[in-house]
Amino acid sequence: MQHRNRRWALRLTVWLWLIIALVPYSAFAEGDTPVVYDRYSLQVSTESEVENDLMTVVLVVEDEDRDSAALADRINQNMLWALLQTEKFPDIKTQTKRYSTSPKYEQNRIVGWRSSQELVLESVEFESVKKAVAILQEKLTVRAMQFTPQSVTRQEAENALLDDALAAFRARASLIQKSMQASSYRVIQVMIDAGRQGPPVYARNEVMAMSAKSSMGAVAAPATDAGTSRIRIAVSGEIQLQ
Template sequence: MPVITRSAALVLGASLLSSLPALADEARYNQISLRAEVSQEVPRDLMLVTLYSEEQNADPAKLAAGISDTLNKALAQAREVKGVIVRQGSRNSYPIYDDKGQTITGWRERAEVRLESADFPALSKLTGELLQSLKMGAMDFSIADKTRKQSEDALLKEAVAAFKARAQLATDALGGKSYKVVNLNLNSAGYPRPYASAPMMMKAARADAAPVTPDVEAGTSEVSINADGVIEVMMP
């Protein structure tokens, strides 16, 4: 048994020694981390509107029925407009207490309708009509998924070209003869540009007034592609 143990140790030691050149070959030198970014302004082509109904009543059943009636009429009207995606948002109710905070004197309930469309005129007109019975919760704009993908695909080649240009600059600065890419990661990002909203446009019209179509200005978002990677410079 002792002889067998020593033999195994000798074989293992020889194996480790024979692997040292291979480990040395795998060592990496003259590696540089680089980052390049390209971007472009893309018009926001998707309009999102949140409207809501909010009421209070001492009878929670009557309150819920009233909110449901208002909401159902608004949903039915919105579904008639072509190109508008209609969704129900959050709905919740909570008690109202007296001044001492001990006795419930009534209930308040709020329910949302969320609208989305690439047809700004159609959704603006519908929003104005629905403001006869609902209140404005929010109006926002974003880039549609399809538009964002097209923009990112167009920028991807530019990002790789920008990375290669920086890699060549770094190689020249070190006096190298060439370089190879060790790894490269491409990441996308979008940043909304601030835009001014007009509070006056969000006020509900009087019951006897004609619907007012809100004027909208969608603005743009910056879509960018980041190229992060590592190169190895080959020296003469």
């Protein structure tokens, strides 16, 4: 009798476990995400041209020598000279970057060393930068020059474009609502993307031409045209008609 009771208790336990295991499955089956209708995805964008009001010039002092110590001394002295020259232009932000030294090989043997260091000039006063570059090219070479909008200029332009893009998004959503004869709509999600086009950069041959003049003595200030940059704001999202 006691053995039979144990068997019934075991069967009851098994049935209880089966019921517990099936309940979540049934709940999940009944609680599947319902099919959603009347949702529409849309995207709009606005863009504009913004004045490039920030000038950046990268110059480099470079040299080579069999004696690495003598080479380092010349590089350091020339960069110190360059920094002293830039002190004459307080409206120019300066920064030294990328000091590198590498060996020169001949027949798998080190026969000398090559070193370089960059100096970056940045300012909204273009004429000051151009005058500084003309002076610095006595001992340094122009490696790159570019014009971009300042951060504050870009931010102001993006804010204005964002207002226009959001207004265009609402207008497009209202058009869909009216075309589909819905009473209203609600926004499910909105994503904003600020696309930025790369800044204009001097062509290599123009930079090299300016650099070549530096070996001929006095250098005229470079001719420049800052131009503009294109800024684009895209707004995409999803709406549901009511």
